[in-house]
Amino acid sequence: xxxxxxxxxxxxxxxxxxxxxxxxxxxxxxxxxxxxxxxxxxxxxxxxxxxxxxxxxxxxxxxxxxxxxxxxxxxxxxxxxxxxxxxxxxxxxxxxxxxxxxxxxxxxxxxxxxxxxxxxxxxxxxxxxxxxxxxxxxxxxxxxxxxxxxxxxxxxxxxxxxxxxxxxxxxxxxxxxxxxxxxxxxxxxxxxxxxxxxxxxxxxxxxxxxxxxxxxxxxxxxxxxxxxxxxxxxxxxxxxxxxxxxxxxxxxxxxxxxxxxxxxxxxxxxxxxxxxxxxxxxxxxxxxxxxxxxxxxxxxxxxxxxxxxxxxxxxxxxxxxxxxxxxxxxxxxxxxxxxxxxxxxxxxxxxxxxxxxxxxxxxxxxxxxxxxxxxxxxxxxxxxxxxxxxxxxxxxxxxxxxxxxxxxxxxxxxxxxxxxxxxxxxxxxxxxxxxxxxxxxxxxxxxxxxxxxxxxxxxxxxxxxxxxxxxxxxxxxxxxxxxxxxxxxxxxxxxxxxx
Numbered sequence: 001x002x003x004x005x006x007x008x009x010x011x012x013x014x015x016x017x018x019x020x021x022x023x024x025x026x027x028x029x030x031x032x033x034x035x036x037x038x039x040x041x042x043x044x045x046x047x048x049x050x051x052x053x054x055x056x057x058x059x060x061x062x063x064x065x066x067x068x069x070x071x072x073x074x075x076x077x078x079x080x081x082x083x084x085x086x087x088x089x090x091x092x093x094x095x096x097x098x099x100x101x102x103x104x105x106x107x108x109x110x111x112x113x114x115x116x117x118x119x120x121x122x123x124x125x126x127x128x129x130x131x132x133x134x135x136x137x138x139x140x141x142x143x144x145x146x147x148x149x150x151x152x153x154x155x156x157x158x159x160x161x162x163x164x165x166x167x168x169x170x171x172x173x174x175x176x177x178x179x180x181x182x183x184x185x186x187x188x189x190x191x192x193x194x195x196x197x198x199x200x201x202x203x204x205x206x207x208x209x210x211x212x213x214x215x216x217x218x219x220x221x222x223x224x225x226x227x228x229x230x231x232x233x234x235x236x237x238x239x240x241x242x243x244x245x246x247x248x249x250x251x252x253x254x255x256x257x258x259x260x261x262x263x264x265x266x267x268x269x270x271x272x273x274x275x276x277x278x279x280x281x282x283x284x285x286x287x288x289x290x291x292x293x294x295x296x297x298x299x300x301x302x303x304x305x306x307x308x309x310x311x312x313x314x315x316x317x318x319x320x321x322x323x324x325x326x327x328x329x330x331x332x333x334x335x336x337x338x339x340x341x342x343x344x345x346x347x348x349x350x351x352x353x354x355x356x357x358x359x360x361x362x363x364x365x366x367x368x369x370x371x372x373x374x375x376x377x378x379x380x381x382x383x384x385x386x387x388x389x390x391x392x393x394x395x396x397x398x399x400x401x402x403x404x405x406x407x408x409x410x411x412x413x414x415x416x417x418x419x420x421x422x423x424x425x426x427x428x429x430x431x432x433x434x435x436x437x438x439x440x441x442x443x444x445x446x447x448x449x450x451x452x453x454x455x456x457x458x459x460x461x462x463x464x465x466x467x468x469x470x471x472x473x474x475x476x477x478x479x480x481x482x483x484x485x486x487x488x489x490x491x492x493x494x495x496x497x498x499x
Contacts, residue, residue, distance in 0.1 A: 016109070017041030017094040017216040018123040018203075020184035022191040022240040024211035028085035031092040034213070034220040035071045040274060041125070041216060042096035045108040046074050049121040051186055052087030060188035062119040063087065066108045088211075091186045093123040096427070106147045110186070115159040117166055118188040124151040125216055126201045127424055129179030129486065154183070167239055167253060170194070174237070175256050178486065180265070180424035182232070184214050190241040197255050198486065199234030199262035200424045200476060202279045205250070212240045212250065217277035231281055234262040263476040263485045267426060269467060270415045271386045275321045282468050285321050290466040291414040291458060292325025292384065299456025300335055301382050301410050310335065311375060311406075313342030315385040315397060322414045323384040337382070342375045342401070365396035376404035383452075387415040391435030391449060398451050408453040416460045416480040417441065423484070424476060 017038030021027050031048050047066025054061050063085050067074045071094070075081060093109035112121040128134075131150035134157070139145070143156050157173035158166075166187055174183075180200035185192040193214040195203045206213040208226035215221060218228045232238055235258040238250040264280045265272075275285040301310055312330070314323035323339060330337040346368055381401060388394050394411070401409055417436035431437050439445035447455040458466075460480055467475060478484045 016096055016123075016125045017220075018092070018125050018182060018184050018214075019216070019220055020089075020091040020123070020186065020191050020193065020214045021208070022089045022212045023242075023245045024208060025088055027088050027090035027211075028081045030208065030211075030213070030224050031090040032071065032075055032081055033223045034215055035092045035094050037220040037223040037274075038094050038216055039071055041272065042094035043070055044068060045095040045105075046071050046093060047095075047108050047110055048075070048085055048090055048092045049110045049112055049186055050085040050087035050090040051119065051188065053189075060119060061087075062112060062114075062121060062186075064110075064112055064121075066093075066110070068105065068108070089186060089191055091121055091123050091184045091191070104148060107149045109149070109151065111147065111149065111151055111155060113155045113159060117169075119186075120155060120158060121186040122151060122154060123184045124149075124154070125182045125203075126180035126196065128153065128177050128181060129423055130177060131179075134176065153177070166190070167192075167237075167251075171237065171253060171255070182216065190239060192237060192239050193232045194237040194255075195232045195234055197235035197258045197262075198476075199280070200265050202264075202268060202273070203232040204278070205229050205232060205238065210245060212244070214238075217273055217279060219274045219277040222276065228278060234258065262474050264474055265424065265426070266463065266467060266475040266477055267415075267479070270463075271318050287467055288319075288321040288414070289325035289328070291463070292322035292327075293329035294462040294466050295322070295384070295412055295414050295456065295458045296326045296329035296333065296335075298459055298462050299412055299454075300330065300333060301337075301380070301412075301454070302335055303380055306336075308336070308380065310337040310382055311340045311342065311379040312337050312382045312384060313340055313375070315383065316343060316345035316369075319384050319386045319414065322386065326382070326384050326412065340372075340375045342372050342381065342383075342404075343397070344370050344372060346370075365393060365400060369397060369400060371400050371404045373404040376401060376406045379406050380408045380410070381406040382410045382412055384412050384414065386413070387418060388413055388435060388446075388450075389418055390433055391438075391446070394435075394450055402451070409451075410454045411447075411450055411452040411456070413455075413457045416457050416463060417443075417446075418479050420479050420482040422479050424478070424486075426479065 019031055019034035021030050028050050035046055045068045050063045052061050065080050091110050110121040110123045128150040134153050138156050154173055158169045161169035161172045163169045163172055181196045182201040182203040183194040204215055204218050206221040206226035206228050213226045221228050235255045237253040240250055244250050268279045269287040273279045273284045277284050312327050314320050327337045327339045419436050
């Protein structure tokens with residue numbers, strides 16, 4: 001029996017991190033460390049597939065290990081990486097699942113299949129928005145599905161292709177799907193990295209000791225000492241094989257129907273990506289500092305006493321660098337502010353723990369955060385956070401901070417109010433569960449609900465000024481504006497997806 005899970009999402013959640021390496025003698029070990037660096041993109045399960053050429057049978061063999069849990073838990077047996085996952089090429093996946101199939105182990109990626117042209121494995125970050133239509137067509141023609149994952153349709157499309165060449169099989173398959181996708185695909189003797197024509201999800205390329213590496217974020221390169229060499233561009237397919245190892249240049253192919261401009265997910269800069277990563281060719285740290293600076297310009301906090309310094313704290317950890325930008329610009333504007341660590345986050349709290357019957361939400365927050373009383377007492381406090389979704393955590397954090405007896409508590413957010421669902425790779429609650437919608441978009445109502453002295457969201461214009469490339473025209477902002485750049489299947493149901 002498959003269990004259905006209703007998740008209490010109080011932050012946007014990304015769907016997965018992907019990693020691949022081609023031509024390295026320690027491919028599994030490098031993938032293990034790469035997945036560790038990408039753990040923030042998915043914590044429910046992970047897996048690694050390696051490709052080894054077996055001299056005895058003169059064929060490639062795939063070795064697979066995947067399970068529920070964090071990377072350290074799934075690969076805690078050292079022998080797995082050294083003795084089981086053999087080969088000089090590997091792909092890996094950190095998984096975040098949506099409601100509906102969280103306990104279906106078959107959905108853990110990479111997904112693998114053996115078809116007429118050999119072995120095939122795939123890791124995916126994103127949402128395929130026309131999966132329902134394609135899945136029904138495949139089922140009607142006799143295809144048997146092993147998972148509830150939208151990713152599996154890609155395996156079937158490749159396997160059913162009439163093209164003789166594997167690269168053409170992949171091109172034919174990917175030209176049929178719509179939505180957001182970054183893929184890393186492992187075949188016998190080659191690895192493929194592919195990105196949808198709009199470029200919603202990031203995918204980067206690096207080199208390590210002559211081997212090629214691909215990953216969702218460049219922080220995965222840093223941990224293994226790989227050199228970042230660029231992005232997989234929107235609509236691009238890069239092929240890595242033995243020829244490429246000799247030439248040093250990947251083979252590039254392109255998908256059809258490339259739009260005039262991409263639609264990068266702007267939430268990668270706001271929240272998802274690590275600040276030490278380069279995403280969409282830009283430093284996440286630099287962008288987040290700009291978010292904080294423009295937020296300070298739009299929503300300054302002032303005090304009547306010119307000699308009183310305002311204390312600015314962040315909600316650990318995704319708003320750390322934006323808070324530095326807020327403080328820097330506030331001081332330049334003449335509003336004396338000081339960055340302080342007013343909230344301490346416990347990094348040792350598991351994903352599940354015993355929930356007492358009384359004050360569950362409050363205890364959840366206190367298990368994860370605690371206030372520093374000496375920093376907050378009798379101070380004018382500004383709390384900087386990256387986003388507010390349901391608002392339940394924000395309310396409890398404000399209550400926690402007020403226990404330290406500050407003079408005032410002001411809340412600043414480095415994103416506009418979230419009001420619309422995402423169909424391109426993020427998991428949000430239903431629209432009626434979003435605090436901005438519950439309060440009818442009225443900021444005063446949201447302020448009262450949070451229990452703060454003032455509330456300021458970064459405007460959409462301010463957000464677009466913070467990001468590079470054509471003043472924000474290359475970014476998807478549908479979750480704020482409701483402007484979906486690609487038409488969504490009216491029958492699309494995210495509850496059916498599992499990533």
